Amino acid sequence: MTAAIYHPSLYDRQRFHPSYWASNVAAPDYGSLSGDRQVEVAIIGGGYTGLSTALHLARDHGIQALVLEAGAIGWGASGRNAGFNTLPASKLSAKAVFQRWPEAEARAFFAAQREGQALIYQLAAEENFDLQACGNGIFQVAHSPGAHAELAEEGQQLARAGIPNRLLSASEFASVGHGGPDQFGALHMLEGGGINPLQLTYGLAAAASRHGAQLYAHSPMQQWRKQAGWHELITPNGTVRARQVVLASNGYRDSEEPLALRNRVLPAISNILVTRPLSAAQWQAIGLHSLAPMSDTRMLVSYYRRLNDGRLLFGARSDTWGDPRQDGKMRAALEQLIRQKFPACGVLDSEFFWRGLVAVTRKMVPTWGRAPDDTSVLFNLGCFGSGVNTAAWLGRAMARSLAGQALSANENSAVFRQLPARLPASPWLQRKGLQLAYLHYALQDRLQ
Numbered sequence: 001m002t003a004a005i006y007h008p009s010l011y012d013r014q015r016f017h018p019s020y021w022a023s024n025v026a027a028p029d030y031g032s033l034s035g036d037r038q039v040e041v042a043i044i045g046g047g048y049t050g051l052s053t054a055l056h057l058a059r060d061h062g063i064q065a066l067v068l069e070a071g072a073i074g075w076g077a078s079g080r081n082a083g084f085n086t087l088p089a090s091k092l093s094a095k096a097v098f099q100r101w102p103e104a105e106a107r108a109f110f111a112a113q114r115e116g117q118a119l120i121y122q123l124a125a126e127e128n129f130d131l132q133a134c135g136n137g138i139f140q141v142a143h144s145p146g147a148h149a150e151l152a153e154e155g156q157q158l159a160r161a162g163i164p165n166r167l168l169s170a171s172e173f174a175s176v177g178h179g180g181p182d183q184f185g186a187l188h189m190l191e192g193g194g195i196n197p198l199q200l201t202y203g204l205a206a207a208a209s210r211h212g213a214q215l216y217a218h219s220p221m222q223q224w225r226k227q228a229g230w231h232e233l234i235t236p237n238g239t240v241r242a243r244q245v246v247l248a249s250n251g252y253r254d255s256e257e258p259l260a261l262r263n264r265v266l267p268a269i270s271n272i273l274v275t276r277p278l279s280a281a282q283w284q285a286i287g288l289h290s291l292a293p294m295s296d297t298r299m300l301v302s303y304y305r306r307l308n309d310g311r312l313l314f315g316a317r318s319d320t321w322g323d324p325r326q327d328g329k330m331r332a333a334l335e336q337l338i339r340q341k342f343p344a345c346g347v348l349d350s351e352f353f354w355r356g357l358v359a360v361t362r363k364m365v366p367t368w369g370r371a372p373d374d375t376s377v378l379f380n381l382g383c384f385g386s387g388v389n390t391a392a393w394l395g396r397a398m399a400r401s402l403a404g405q406a407l408s409a410n411e412n413s414a415v416f417r418q419l420p421a422r423l424p425a426s427p428w429l430q431r432k433g434l435q436l437a438y439l440h441y442a443l444q445d446r447l448q
């Protein structure tokens, strides 16, 4: 097992996150593994990636799949994110993606991202679960005049990639999005919107289970052996033998194996605050009209959405340690960011606060495939803050690959292929690197 890089409380699988989502969705009970099992495919991680892989294997290919989740199903990022069904899953601009990869590969990547955005609605319809979808598209909100000029360029590049969008001036955005001193216009991406992320997780889990996949919660894989062509995943009360393994542990990976994938992902902490329902007068004062999710153009991005029941959800990056004794300070930092964006908000009563890990890589776009040192292991790495559209789609692609089906051009895009460069092995150095990146980003934000 590898050393965790943050405060132990961030890895406490006994405790489900105290999120707003968890407060209003009943948790299904998937028991823990007891005894030994043998299956074709074992999956480590019960989030969107693992559950979607299991669902597609069982439903579309008739392949036995078994999911091991160390906490409750949805314990990781999938159950606690902000529910933005957005794209692209990258810290790169669309222009940079087109510069870095050949035109056809970049286009295939963006087409994949769009497919992923649509896939979750399709799955909810097919499997009969409610995503509580809301909002009409996604807004990227310029935090300065310079950022608005860059959004104009980004919009053109996204259009080149087949992603419908329109650029709004500050006054146009004030009438459909929000006003205030921190907006200089916005890019409206016309597809996607808000969802309830835990409903997506539980919907995928229920569907996977109904189609015959085995799901085990509170069953951490603690040891991984390989013998005579079989993987053996050892949990506290049982062992799973499988021909192939899917590593779907995202920013919560704790296994050394496969060695080729070590130190490729840097988990970064993101914090979310949800207020108590605001009064009609407060919403009027804030002037936030839309239920569409929004994020600003800062490198140290703030993301926010007005929820169906009149609350405000607001998220941003965190410190680089995650000690719960700093929760008060972190909440106050988020409240300060809200006041900066919406000075007329008055006193806000925050009811929920939680943290989670976003998977970041030096490549800046997601990677998936078979591990170079063991092709019977499939993985995905680095969905950044955009796993809602990406992870379930990658699960479907992995299921197709495991079933021996030919992959589509989008699934095969070269953008997904090359492994991200390795990070320093030391957790201390990883945290230092992140701190330096944050300082650099803060400076860039101030200059723009």
Ligand SMILES: Cc1cc2nc3c(=O)[nH]c(=O)nc-3n(C[C@H](O)[C@H](O)[C@H](O)COP(=O)(O)OP(=O)(O)OC[C@H]3O[C@@H](n4cnc5c(N)ncnc54)[C@H](O)[C@@H]3O)c2cc1C
Binding pocket: 044, 045, 046, 047, 048, 049, 050, 068, 069, 070, 071, 074, 075, 076, 077, 078, 079, 080, 081, 082, 083, 084, 085, 086, 219, 220, 221, 222, 248, 249, 250, 251, 252, 253, 254, 255, 270, 271, 272, 315, 355, 356, 357, 358, 359, 383, 384, 385, 386, 387, 388, 389, 390, 391
């Ligand atoms: C605060 C926050 C806000 C976000 N907001 C958004 C958003 O609005 N929109 C968006 O698209 N994306 C967002 N993201 C990112 C998105 O949530 C993730 O990309 C996505 O959920 C990843 O899904 P996953 O299944 O790959 O991983 P996860 O959901 O993280 O699941 C990985 C699971 O693996 C399990 N695991 C790890 N090791 C083991 C082991 N040894 N044995 C058994 N189980 C193990 C973990 O317990 C964990 O539950 C956000 C993330 C965070 C943290």
